[in-house]
Amino acid sequence: MSGRPWSKAFIERARPEALVEVRAAIAFLENGLLADGRDWLLNTPQVSSVDLEAIWPLHWLFGMPGAIPAEVASKETFPKVFAWVDRFSAVVGAARKKNGKAKALKGFEAAEKIWAAAWAEGLRGVDERDPVGLSAGQEVLVHPTDSGVTHKDRGTLVGLDGEEIVIEVKTEKGTVRVHAPRHGFRVLAAQEETKL
Structure with missing residues (x-):
């Protein structure tokens, strides 16, 4: 797709480096953008498009069992980031409940x-x-x-x-x-x- 191999062996070899990058991104959020205890990245009263753009990879990864080992990142080591993702999930869940199921279109x-x-x-x-x-x-x-x-x-x-x-x-x-x-x-x- 983009020039790199996608074999199982390659993915297994690349995983440790990928986890280093993911942990660095999570640490940046924890110790930088969310360090002051704000709920949303721009300190807005509700979720914004900035949160959406930044959160989706973590929301996706945190939702896959085993994708991020606890020794790399957990609610204990990065409580602000995990709370931010949980808040986002709650907002999405409330919106789904309010708006009902989307109509599938061909x-x-x-x-x-x-x-x-x-x-x-x-x-x-x-x-x-x-x-x-x-x-x-x-x-x-x-x-x-x-x-x-x-x-x-x-x-x-x-x-x-x-x-x-x-x-x-x-x-x-x-x-x-x-x-x-x-x-x-x-x-x-x-x-x-x-x-x-």
Whole structure:
């Protein structure tokens, strides 16, 4: 997928180093961002998107029995981080209870809803000072830099800044906006495709 082996032997050899990295991230949260006893990372009254972005790997790992051995991280060694993850789980559980079960959609049903929907956000525009030198309305290609580089999304550039790339793509049913983060994605003028 991204150039590294995924054999059982490789994963077993890489596990100790991975656990070192996970423990370092947990320690950073415990002794840095959560050190003052706050409930949420930005000291907000409720969970924010910052918490969501930071918490998901830990929430996922803590939910897998045996993924993080107790000698690497536990409620005893990192009480603030584990309490933060527990608070998040409680918020998610309350939201699920309040909102009920999500309706499952088939792919074509989801596509119909997307095509029928209004734009959810305003555009920040294209930063003309961006180092890649692209302009609003220019035909561009967007693709990940780590894997999947053989498929490039083609569209009209409508948003570009240090955080995000937004292109409009015409389909049979209308126009959709495709968003990609700047980190890990490349955007280039469509005519540059043959140069790379």
